[in-house]
Amino acid sequence: QLQLQESGPGLVKPSETLSLTCTVSGGSISSSSYYWGWIRQPPGKGLEWIGSIYYSGSTYYNPSLKSRVTISVDTSKNQFSLRVSSVTAADTAVYYCASLSIAASQTFDYWGQGTLVTVSS
């Protein structure tokens, strides 16, 4: 069973870059059965898909964030990462990483526990 764990700073200053890493265990990030994704949830609000990546490096981003987001993968470390540039208070959210099962209609089947990132000076 896959396990995912987010890591990174919990506080980021406005205009700076948010950086998070997701470490995958219990399976290989190079599996052809999965994409890997980032989803966020502002406090008290709903879920927003940020983007996804395949182990080959192919990426898909939400157009609403595309100009500020970069997702990358490090197969040697079984990790994938998220960078969001020029952050504002609106980027304050719990950030989740998740696996997307290709066989199960690209469903987010395993999730990390989430990490709260606050944008504040």
Add this chain to the structure above:
Amino acid sequence: DIQMTQSPSSLSASVGDRVTITCRASQSISSYLNWYQQKPGKAPKLLIYAASSLQSGVPSRFSGSGSGTDFTLTISSLQLEDFATYYCQQSYSTPNTFGQGTKLEIK
């Protein structure tokens, strides 16, 4: 973007009740519809994928149906642990989009 609209936004029910939550897509998404349960402070948990397939380990009181634009999640007999917020999500096209959520509360 495909808009996902859930109804109701909140719902009060009692243990043992049968509950139905509806999700409507702004355009046809075939059966690319998934349901998640989220409890406070926790990550969402996959319940149903491809509109009607029960995720492994999820109790059989949960079921999903629908195709095209209209979908439902049904809980046949509510248990105490089912009180949570439920989200639908389309995986037909990017950007993947979620419904706004339905909060299921104890009556």
